[in-house]
Amino acid sequence: MPRIQLRVYSDPGSVEVFLNIRQKDGNDYRLTGVVDTGAAVSLLPVALMPILSYRTIGDAITIEQAGIARQAFTATEAIVTLFLEDQTGMRTNPFDATVWFADTDVVLIGFKDILERSVFHLDMRNTQTGWIELD
Numbered sequence: 001m002p003r004i005q006l007r008v009y010s011d012p013g014s015v016e017v018f019l020n021i022r023q024k025d026g027n028d029y030r031l032t033g034v035v036d037t038g039a040a041v042s043l044l045p046v047a048l049m050p051i052l053s054y055r056t057i058g059d060a061i062t063i064e065q066a067g068i069a070r071q072a073f074t075a076t077e078a079i080v081t082l083f084l085e086d087q088t089g090m091r092t093n094p095f096d097a098t099v100w101f102a103d104t105d106v107v108l109i110g111f112k113d114i115l116e117r118s119v120f121h122l123d124m125r126n127t128q129t130g131w132i133e134l135d
Helices: none
Strands: 004-005 007-010 013-023 028-035 042-045 061-064 073-085 095-102 118-123 131-135
Touching: 061 095
Parallel strands: 042 095
Antiparallel strands: 004 131, 007 013, 013 028, 013 073, 061 073, 073 095, 118 131
8 A cells, every 4th residue: 555645734724635537538637635534525626527537427416515514516426537646756556436526626535435445644733744545
């Protein structure tokens, strides 16, 4: 399992990693994704659908968000092939993951097919470092 270093920010607090998704032309499209331990599924901008390779899962769905926001949004659920990469070039092997394409500018890395199969380490108190390992 490669150890992928995370970019850790303290003010405001966030954790990022590069996400490389297979394009329709066979190349990989690199994005910076925020690790979101509260996201059930990873989220991608719908604007990327014309260039990314994916297969949809059913019809458009409405996601009801709980918590403080109490908002809902429409998304297309799909499977993409991706790998994680850090600033040093360390990479995971490519794997398939479920994502939601929605009207957003942010990229979130959530539990389904990614965080649920990882070891995630974050030390905000002492070193402000983190890494993720995927099998």
